[in-house]
Amino acid sequence: MYGRGRGWSPRTPSPFNRVAANRDGDILRGAALQEGTKTPSSLNDDNNITKPQPQSHDPFDICPRPLPTKQTAPTVVLKPSLLVTNRERRKQAAEGGGTGTHSHPLVVTLRPGMILLKKYISVSEQVTIVEKCRELGRGSGGFYQPGYGDEEGEGAKLRLKMMCLGKHWDPLSTHYTDHRPSDGAKPPEIPPEFHRFVREAMAHADTLHPITPDICIVNFYSQNGRLGLHQDKDESEESLRQGLPVVSFSIGDSADFLYGDSRDVDKAKKLLLESGDVLIFGGKSRNVFHGVSAIHPMTAPNPLLHQTYLRPGRLNLTFRQY
Numbered sequence: 001m002y003g004r005g006r007g008w009s010p011r012t013p014s015p016f017n018r019v020a021a022n023r024d025g026d027i028l029r030g031a032a033l034q035e036g037t038k039t040p041s042s043l044n045d046d047n048n049i050t051k052p053q054p055q056s057h058d059p060f061d062i063c064p065r066p067l068p069t070k071q072t073a074p075t076v077v078l079k080p081s082l083l084v085t086n087r088e089r090r091k092q093a094a095e096g097g098g099t100g101t102h103s104h105p106l107v108v109t110l111r112p113g114m115i116l117l118k119k120y121i122s123v124s125e126q127v128t129i130v131e132k133c134r135e136l137g138r139g140s141g142g143f144y145q146p147g148y149g150d151e152e153g154e155g156a157k158l159r160l161k162m163m164c165l166g167k168h169w170d171p172l173s174t175h176y177t178d179h180r181p182s183d184g185a186k187p188p189e190i191p192p193e194f195h196r197f198v199r200e201a202m203a204h205a206d207t208l209h210p211i212t213p214d215i216c217i218v219n220f221y222s223q224n225g226r227l228g229l230h231q232d233k234d235e236s237e238e239s240l241r242q243g244l245p246v247v248s249f250s251i252g253d254s255a256d257f258l259y260g261d262s263r264d265v266d267k268a269k270k271l272l273l274e275s276g277d278v279l280i281f282g283g284k285s286r287n288v289f290h291g292v293s294a295i296h297p298m299t300a301p302n303p304l305l306h307q308t309y310l311r312p313g314r315l316n317l318t319f320r321q322y
C-alpha cells in the first residue's frame, strides 16, 4: 500500500523526516507514539532484556457510547425522534444523494481511470458499514495504530488507526501477510455485505475492470488525521499490470483528498470526499499518487451519527484485489 510506492524500505533512511517537516504530515513523533501501542520488550525473571514479545494493541472503538453524566443515574441516551431523523433524511436526499436508490448515481470521471460516485452509499448502508467495522475493529486483528521505523514499533506512527481485512498490509515490510506481525492476529474476513456494496458500485464504473476484493484496508482518521501522498503498489504484479482498481468508500467527516502524477503536494489536485462518496481508481490511474491532507470537523451526516455514535473523524475503506 503506502510504503513501496513511497520509495523507501525499512533499511533505507525513511523519507518521513522530510514529510514530517513539510506539513504534508502523515506521521506523528514524540508523545503520539504512545497511542495504541505497548512496548514489546520485556524483562525475564533474571531482569535481562528478552527478545521483543508480541505486542498487544489497545482496542479502539470507533463508536464509543456517551459516558453517563454524574448527577443522573442511570443515564438515558435520547435518540432523535423519527420525525427529526426523517426530516434529516429528506434534506439529505434533496441535497442530492445518499438516499439508497442507486438507479441514477452522479458519476464523475475525474481523469482517465478515476471515477467518483458522488454520495452513492445510502445512510442506511453507511450505518451497516460503520457497525460492522466497529464490531470487527474491537476484536482480534482490529484497529491499531500502525508504526513504521523499527521492529520494536518504536518508530514513527501513521496518523490514523488501521484495520486490515482479508490480508494484512504490513507497514514495516510494505508487503501483505497472512498475520499481523506485531501480535500474530489473523485479519478478519471481508464481510459478505461489503462484497455486495463493492460489486454494485463497480457496475457504475464500466470502463474499469471489476474486482473481486480479497483485501480491504480500513482507516479511521481522527480530526487531525492525515495520510501523505503515496501510491498503492503492494498488490500483486498481475493486479497492477491489469490496472485492477482500488475502490474507496468514505464515511463520516469530509476529507480533502489530494491526487496527482507525482508526490508533489503543490502540484496535486484537491477533491472533497464526503460521507457516502465512492472513489474508484484503476486502469490509467492505478498508480496515481494520493493522500488525505485534512479532515473537516463536524461534517458527518447527522442521521449517521445518531444511529451509530461514530466518533468525530472519518472512516475510509479501500478494497483491492491482490
Ligand SMILES: O=C(O)CCC(=O)C(=O)O
Binding pocket: 001, 002, 217, 219, 227, 232, 248, 257, 290, 291, 292, 316, 318
Ligand atoms: O483515506 C483515503 O481516502 C485514502 C486511503 C488510502 O489511500 C489508503 O489506505 O491507501
Ligand SMILES: [Fe+2]
Binding pocket: 001, 002, 230, 231, 232, 290
Ligand atoms: Fe492509498
